Amino acid sequence: MFHVKQSEFDVVVVGGGHAGCDAAHAAARAGARTALVTLKMEGIGVMSCNPAIGGLGKGHLVREIDALDGVMGRVADLAGIQFRLLNRRKGPAVQGPRAQADRAVYRAEMLREMTSCPGLEVLTGEVTDFIMQGDRVAGIVLADGSEVHAKAVVLTTGTFLRGLIHIGDVSYAGGRMGDNAANKLGERMDGFGLPLGRLKTGTPPRLNGKTINWDILEEQPGDDEPVLFSFLSKGLNLRQVSCGITHTNTKTHDIIRENLSRSAMYGGHIDGVGPRYCPSIEDKVVRFADKESHQVFLEPEGLGDDTVYPNGISTSLPEDVQHDYVRSMKGLEQVEILQPGYAIEYDYVDPRALDMRLALRDVPGLYLAGQINGTTGYEEAAAQGLVAGLNAAKEAMGQDPVIFSRTDSYIGVMVDDLTTRGVSEPYRMFTSRAEYRLSLRADNADQRLTPKGIEAGLVGDTRRAAFDAKMERIGAGRAILDATTVTPKQLNTAGIRVGEDGKQRTLYQVLAFPETSVADLVPLAPALADLDDETQVQLRRDALYATYIQRQQNDAQALQKDEARGIPGDFDYDRLDGLSNELKSKLLRIRPSNLAQAGRIEGMTPAALALILSRINRDQKEKSA
Secondary structure, three states: OOOOOEEEEEEEEEOOOHHHHHHHHHHHHOOOOEEEEEOOHHHOOOOOOOOEEEOOOHHHHHHHHHHOOOOHHHHHHHHEEEEEEEOOOOOHHHOEEEEEEOHHHHHHHHHHHHHHOOOEEEEEOOEEEEEEEOOEEEEEEEOOOOEEEEEEEEEOOOOOEOOEEEEOOEEEEOOEOOEOOEHHHHHHHHOOOOOEEEEEEEEOOEEEHHHOOHHHOEEEOOOOOOOOOOOOOOOOOOOOOOEEEEEOOHHHHHHHHHOHHHOOOOOOOOOOEOOOOOOOHHHHHHHOOOOOOOEEEEEEOOOOOOEEEEEOOOOOOOHHHHHHHHHOOOOOOOOOEEEOOEEEEEEEEOHHHEOOOOEEOOOOOEEEOOHHHOEOOHHHHHHHHHHHHHHHHHHHOOOOOOOOOOOOOHHHHHHHHHHHHOOOOOEOOOHHHOOOOOOOOOOOHHHHHHHHHHHOOOOOHHHHHHHHHHHHHHHHHHHHHHHOEEOHHHHHHOOOOOOOOOOOEEHHHHOOOOOOOHHHHOOOOHHHHHOOHHHHHHHHHHHHHHHHHHHHHHHHHHHHHHHHOEOOOOOOHHHOOOOOHHHHHHHHHHOOOEHHHHHOOOOOOHHHHHHHHHHHHHHHHHHHO
8 A cells, every 4th residue: 555655656557447457467567667546455346337247349358358468357267157158159250258257256356466466556545636747747646645656647537537426316426336436636637628528327226136036037057168268267266157037027117117207317417428238227118119128137246245236227217216117027026126226427538539559649648548538348448458558658668659450459449449430429349340350359369469468578478388389289280281182082081071173172271161170170180189179179260260361361451551651640731721621620639640540530531541641751751851
């Protein structure tokens, strides 16, 4: 804990949530002397909303964090009490790992990660101000007047920045239930003149599992063969449990409709925009008026905890209405509410004020990550934390930044989306957001990003050794598959049906055939039998997508050429007569860092891009002349 009146660090991370933890850990792994400042130690790693990690798109982010030696995946595996691979029947590109977590174990394991990380010190206190050197942020000031100096600061305030909790017509300041809002810091952020807005999110009432009639409810078990998040995890850590499933009904919907005017959101108490893809139960009843029922997952919050999270009925209705509508559902007729659901409204910064490092362009030394950037979800927050923490460390140590691209990661897709397009509602990751999703799979996150992490100094010896050994096994298997050429007759003899077209194929090409496994090819190349199961499965996935990936790589290379053409931060768009005033204002506000980003700005045309490129080329010639 922090007791000294002054201290010096390379990087200070404000906030101990999911963004803050992966930011601080990344900064420390990168070699920066790092401080993580949190209001209280027990707030580190708290799962403020649902007790789960991962999902479609989100699970890809967790795998990528892990590939870079981040902490979320490892901690989720240690705390997991139910694992499910979503879209298991579809192709690997759109499969997403998900886990129910034991809240208490997750928090304890995350705290252990933070307190045992070399180069990382955890401090407690409320941050109320910044230390400034001219226009540059050079540290933080705590409520007791203590100063912590730093070369870079990462702000991860979650929903705490002027947070306001709403339950019916009752509203009060709070960062989440039971915690104070960061009002002084919110007022201080006003002084930077940043583009600020308000967003909202919500959470359902928590239920007493002892008062649920589980016997009459549908059961949802986990997978028989769990798929974990971390490439280093070898097996389950905790006993596995099932979730329950119930449904809303016409009576539930009638109760909600009759009380819509008492909802904080529909009663006019909330200005912020909520997440479209995770609507409140009030939203569902209004927007999907033709539906008589909505599914509700009853998710246990831990092995030693009777609290149950009813996923699907977040709300800002008064407590008495929550009591009535919850008890209208099957199995919940006698249920006890332990904590009411609520909506929370909070400040965010328009992420178009950030560059690809997640640094504010107009406030040197200050980085933002998580919900302060207009996102929603633990996974999106942690991924941003890694980017911001890593680049804050690089700046503090005078090293080149590490930029993630849409071509190499979902992390790159998210950062590019945020900084180029901004948000009109809380941003959530989906696989559909990625143009190159066939190559950006959850299963190959380590092949894509671990080398990048090694180069950036993020990856420790344990992961590096495990990755090198894995790639050696895959390389050996691939060499056998590439070196063995077979005829249609040989394939048919081995039981692999193919037309007698006389065309010879490598076994790697054959492995892409439907329903073909490495084991099927052993009669044709006996050495394949020596490969372990994990390597065989990975080779099959890589072969399955090889043709498509080659096409995507061609597209990606074209994009990378555009990305390589950087646009100077002080580029004067007003000099370009051929640009409309509307487009000039967008370019000046967004400040794209390269031509690829500029091309994704709404209203951008090929002619306008050509003008910008021509001006860049002319400027470079004049400088070199």
